[in-house]
């Protein structure tokens with residue numbers, strides 16, 4: 146029975162001894178004893194087999210256990226060697242026990258220096274002395290005291306004088322008799338992740354280029370201001386700011402200069418606003434200001450005026466002196482809108498109005514602006530279909546020479562007979578076409594149509610066609626001119642392109658290059674509406690214009706004896722003469738104006754006095770009657 150490992154030996158021994166015993170009892174005739182000893186031997190044999198089996202099962206289980214614990218320690222070792230995590234353990238008095246190397250490393254100390262030191266002391270830094278724990282550390286100390294388990298607790302710790310973030314989990318440890326025996330848990334350093342998530346949170350709310358709050362933060366601030374205004378029955382406001390002529394700076398001097406300019410604009414904006422306002426960048430050259438308390442209606446106007454004033458001062462960027470202006474649109478909440486979206490949209494509508502009026506002004510939202518915007522939207526919708534529907538026609542206005550009063554050319558002026566809107570003036574739809582770039586196909590049609598019509602006129606009569614900046618900057622523009630000339634068979638010298646000064650504001654070099662290609666074909670270029678734009682005389686020397694057209698406002702002024710108008714016309718005529726250009730007086734309506742411009746020395750005259758813009762047939766008949774009269 147003592148040898149459970151060798152059951153076979155036991156069974157054989159009992160068998161031999163049993164058989165001998167039973168046989169001797171049988172010979173001696175003691176049958177009862179023989180049966181008893183046979184039974185005894187049977188019990189011993191089965192007992193030996195059973196104990197042997199138990200012994201084997203225990204052995205197998207034991208070896209299984211050993212294997213398992215090896216796996217566990219292997220896993221633990223791997224975990225310990227892992228990047229960030231470590232195991233920690235403290236006793237009932239919250240002193241560190243069985244310090245693992247990783248934990249010691251995380252604390253920046255040797256394991257011996259840590260063993261049996263108070264856990265909180267090790268991670269509190271100077272706060273241990275002052276007792277002013279950061280709240281997260283306080284929270285940890287409380288949980289340890291209350292013997293509560295915790296998981297993924299974010300704790301601000303001080304290691305070697307440096308602030309770090311640890312994520313700790315822990316559970317109370319019980320000894321064999323179920324009594325509390327300290328804590329055991331895991332921890333990891335999450336400082337990097339936390340810092341990057343802080344950074345992401347910052348980047349999500351601030352604009353990287355200017356450091357100003359971005360659209361998201363402005364929206365939140367406006368929502369908060371609206372809530373406050375609603376609760377206390379006061380008013381808040383939203384102002385939308387757009388820079389005037391910023392695109393010109395960006396297009397001509399490049400994005401780097403543009404970006405620096407935006408940073409300067411932001412500095413000026415932040416210097417203007419008070420605690421009551423929050424200013425931010427909405428994107429591009431658009432900025433916004435949330436006025437938290439706008440109960441004093443004048444306040445918004447005052448801020449708007451200050452913004453326009455400050456942003457319109459010249460900027461020195463990269464050795465360039467830059468001039469940009471600002472347009473502002475504002476809306477009052479909750480009067481003009483009780484949600485962030487409507488308030489922002491309405492401020493945008495007001496801004497749009499300001500832009501429409503030429504910029505540099507502040508406009509307050511009013512409901513009528515909706516109608517205005519709606520009308521524009523409808524107009525745009527129709528304009529997109531106008532070409533297919535053949536709704537454009539050309540009229541021609543004669544230009545006569547100042548001395549002989551003969552027709553020397555016609556200016557082609559486009560007209561839109563819209564099915565939905567009736568006759569729409571080019572003053573209204575050309576800017577819209579420019580904004581939507583529809584001017585490119587429309588202008589192409591005008592060029593082809595005008596050249597075709599001009600071939601019906603005497604060869605001495607030229608045709609002038611107006612071309613927008615948007616058209617000129619289109620890379621296909623020269624090809625469009627070539628196509629119009631070749632399809633109609635018109636001599637290039639009979640085509641004159643009219644441009645305004647505004648083309649030199651946006652992208653002067655591209656515009657100039659395009660015009661030079663047109664001139665190389667043999668066409669001439671006239672400068673339209675002279676004096677109304679930027680009036681920088683510099684480009685008059687650079688470009689070989691054939692004609693300068695003096696704007697009607699100067700003609701009118703000069704006829705009324707306005708000294709400034711007179712001086713301007715005189716100067717233009719003198720300069721044109723010296724540069725071998727001709728001058729055309731625009732918009733001459735009566736005898737007095739004719740006499741004035743003639744006396745001032747303009748070479749050509751255009752205006753209602755000699756003829757209004759007329760249809761193609763009427764224009765053609767002009768030559769018939771002239772030649773008839775001559776004949």
Ligand code: C2E
Pocket residue numbers: 542557558559570571572575588591611612613643673674697731732733734751752753754758
């Ligand atoms: P613009 O090129 O300066 O054209 C002269 C404008 O003055 C025309 O107006 C003409 O009708 C008007 N006008 C001519 N004589 C007189 C006058 O004696 N008194 C007055 N009060 N006005 C006179 P319209 O046809 O309304 O055109 C306005 C502007 O629209 C044009 O100014 C031009 O800038 C633009 N435009 C017209 N057709 C086209 C075109 O085919 N393409 C482009 N890009 N612009 C065009």
Ligand code: MG
Pocket residue numbers: 556611643673
């Ligand atoms: Mg013109």
Ligand code: MG
Pocket residue numbers: 673674694696731
């Ligand atoms: Mg003009």
